[in-house]
Amino acid sequence: MGKVRRRAQGNPGHVVFIGAGPGAADLITVRGARWLARADVVLFDALTDPELRTLAPQAQWLDVGKRGFSNSSNSADQAAISALLVQQAQQHALVVRLKGGDPSVFGRLEEELQALSRHGITCEVVPGVTAALAAAACTQRPLTRRGAGRSASLCTAMTQMHTLQAGHHADTEVFYMAGRQLGLLGRKLLAAAWPADTAVNVVSRAGWPDALSSDHLLADLAAAALVHAGRPTVVVVGVGASALGTAAGHRPHQHPTRLAVESARQAIPLPRP
């Protein structure tokens, strides 16, 4: 850990963006935890684990996930968060901006980095575990498989225009923020030439003690909606969703994936470490 310049009169503080990981507080990195222990102020989103507060009891915690800074794609909300971040950095030596998952993946990091840059405020980014990695860990289904899966794409099906798009780009595709439109996502994937019996694994609250995982065939993806209703959800499609050993030797880019995975439908609670 380097030295943080004490805020002299007129000198702004330093901002550290930290990926809190997708769930339970113990999925934050050691580096992130150490920065938190020194923070004067922490700006946090709704999704992060309240237990993270015990890592920075000395800090002032500001909830920017609440109303007025909602999780909608309202850019005015994002501008308000950026303005608050700048304001706090002008008043405190060390400001932590805590984000769920990893800041560089669907974390709207660019807007906040630009705001700090415009005001000459220094910052750094501590990476975190993004939801796709936590999902693969808790289901024990690696996103890449030797001889079968050389690429894993982290994507959102939701465009800025609030339409849903999906394609067939990588051997494994992991969709973020698709929990509310699983039926539509399934239809879009079928339309993008994924075979109806492609393995799909849906994981909600990955990384938490109450994580749920369910297996589906692509044609039955809509059935997952009830299981995972109201929970942060990632959808793993293709090689990385298949049971161990069943994808070996297949090369989905050359041959459409046809995997003999049973549609389990019921959810499997995962053990807490």
Add this chain to the structure above:
Amino acid sequence: MGKVRRRAQGNPGHVVFIGAGPGAADLITVRGARWLARADVVLFDALTDPELRTLAPQAQWLDVGKRGFSNSSNSADQAAISALLVQQAQQHALVVRLKGGDPSVFGRLEEELQALSRHGITCEVVPGVTAALAAAACTQRPLTRRGAGRSASLCTAMTQMHTLQAGHHADTEVFYMAGRQLGLLGRKLLAAAWPADTAVNVVSRAGWPDALSSDHLLADLAAAALVHAGRPTVVVVGVGASALGTAAGHRPHQHPTRLAVESARQAIPLPRP
């Protein structure tokens, strides 16, 4: 942390796969560090930070990255690692398998999970920060950008047949293990219809204090080879490689990415937190 069953006579132990993160020891998760503190044996690869040993001074540390368990794609080496893992789990209550980055991304996790399953050995996976996330953090260039980049693909250009392939699948593509063939990767990407002036960011030893980053246009990618020679390297191509603000509004899947990013060529040492 749950209870680990003590190994009764004939009962195998429990294996925990842990992603150590891509570099410095403090990028491991708190959960991973806690498991390490309880390990009887740790099987580790060559790339992980020696400082991680201080997290498990009580454990026996077995280097499976050395000769005989090389990092080549030799499947006999992988079989030997899996066999050793099974053997250790039959002799100890808690065996940690420590992997660089995240176990589910290019970690050859499937083979080891299958070996444990065949022997009825229980296990779990603790996710880690994969190199792409650490690269984005240290260059402060988010992999996704609102309105410009909805997908980031983590891929290896090297096939199992030791030929190099590259495509144009996601808005941002991050290539792992491509450091030795940057010129060839550049030519393959041009052949896959990425424009010659596509932004490419090459980062070596992401997450370490001596991380290096260099900016290139795709046509000049070969120039990065000298800068990053002999260092673990990731190559970020497309929206996620572009400077802040320059990718907004572009939609590379509809329109080829044409970014006005200067080719910096010289390496920029990144500050240690």
